[in-house]
Amino acid sequence: MEAVNNDKFRSLTENVGAFRVKEKTLLCPEMNRLGSHLIAATFRGFGVKAVVMETYAGLDLGKEFTSGKECFPCQVTAGDILLYLKKEKERLGKDFDPENYVYFLPEADGPCRFGMYNKYQRIVLDSFPEFRKLKIGAITSKNSYSLLGLIDEKQTPSFRKAAYFSVVVGDILDRLLWRIRPYEKQPGMADEFIERSLKAMMTAFEEYGPRLDFDRILDRLGSLVEEGRNIIDPAIPPKPLIGIVGEIYLRTHVQSNQDVIRMLEKYGAEVVNASLAEWVNYTSYDRMREDRIGLHLSLKQFRLGKMMRHLKNVLVYGLELYYQHMRQDQVYKKIQQLIPVHGDHRVGHLEKILLEDDLFSFDVGTEACLSIAGIIEYVRNGFNGVLNVYPFTCMPSTVTSAVIRPIMSRMEVPYLDTPYDGTYQPGREAAVRTFMYQAQQHFRRNGRKDLDPS
C-alpha cells in the first residue's frame, strides 16, 4: 500500500463524527471478542449491516503508518482498518467505493489520548486518496455514548438499551468462560462451548434486540449457562483467584495482551477481569457527577439558566445510570442462581473507596479511578493477587501502578504490572509464573473469601 503526502489538511469535522450508518457497511474493530460481536449483532437487528473486522493480522500496517509514539491500541486498530480496506479493494476492484462504509471508532473525553485515535486515523486514511471518502463514525463519552445521529432518532433510545444489554451479556459470557475453563473436564471444552454460545447469543440479539425482548434473551442465556456449568469437573479443587484491572482495550483484547488470562490459568489461576459495563456506567456516572458539581456552583452564583441546564442533565444521566444498574442486576441475579460468577460493583462505590483514604480523585478522571479502587475492592473480596494490564506508556495505568504498588506491598497481596506494545518480552512468562507462585502462597495462607462458608 502506498501513501501519498497530503498537501492540505483534511477537515477532521468533515469525515469524523456521528454519521448515519443505515445503508452502509459499519466496520467495527474487535476489542473484546464477545462484546464486539454482540454489539455488531445488535446493530444488525436494527437494520445496519455491521461487520466485525479481523483483528491483529494488520499490525505490521498499523506500525508502518504510525510513528511509534501512539498508544498501542491505536496502532492495532489502524492496522485492522487498513488491512480490511486493502482486502476489500482487492476483492471488489473498481467497484470498491469508500462511501459505502463507515468505520466505527468511539472516543473518550479526558486527559489521555483516546480522544485522538479517530483524528489520527483520519489523517492516516486521508493519506490514501482511495480512502479519503471513508467516514469515521465516532460516538463520544462527552454525552455518555448517546449514539444520536448514527441511526434513526426514533430508534436511538431502543438501540441504546439493547446495546447496553449486549454489553452486560458479553460480560457474563466472559465471566462464565473464566469460571469454567480452569476446571474443565477436558482441555478445549470451555472455549468450544463459549464460541457456540456466542453464535447463539448473536442470533438472539439480532432477533429480540430490536423488540427489547430481554426476557427471551435472558432465557437463552440461562439455558446456555446450565449447559456450561456441566463442563466443570467437581474433582478439581478451587484455585487462587486473580483479579485484572487496566486499560480497557488491552485487558480485553487477547491478541494484544498475548492471552494473559490463559497464561495465568496455565500457572494455576482462576481469573476475573474488570467488566466492559463498568466503563459504560462510569461515563454515565461521570457526566452526572460533573453536572452535580455544576449545579452546586450555579446555585451558589444564583445563575438560573445554568442551574436548570445542570439539573436537567443530572436527571438525564441519573436515570440512565439507574436503568443500566437495573438491567445489570437483572442479568447477574438470574445467572448467579445458576452458577457463582463474580458480580460487578457500582461506580459510586468505587469513588467512596478512593475517598476513604484520599487515594485518588474522580476529578482527575480516566480509568485510573476505576483501576485503583477496583484493586482495593478485589483485595477486600479476598482475591489472591491482582494484575494491571495496559499498553506500554499508558498514562492512567502508569498512574495506577505508582499509586497502588506501595499499598499492595503493605497489604501483602501479590501485584504485577504487565505493559504490552506488541513485542514479546522474554521475561514476561517468568514474571507471571513468579507472581502465580506468590498468589498460591497467599491462597494457602488466606484461602478465598468467596469460598468461605462463614
Ligand code: SF4
Ligand atoms: S487509556 Fe492509555 S492507552 Fe488508552 S488512550 Fe489513554 S493513555 Fe492511551
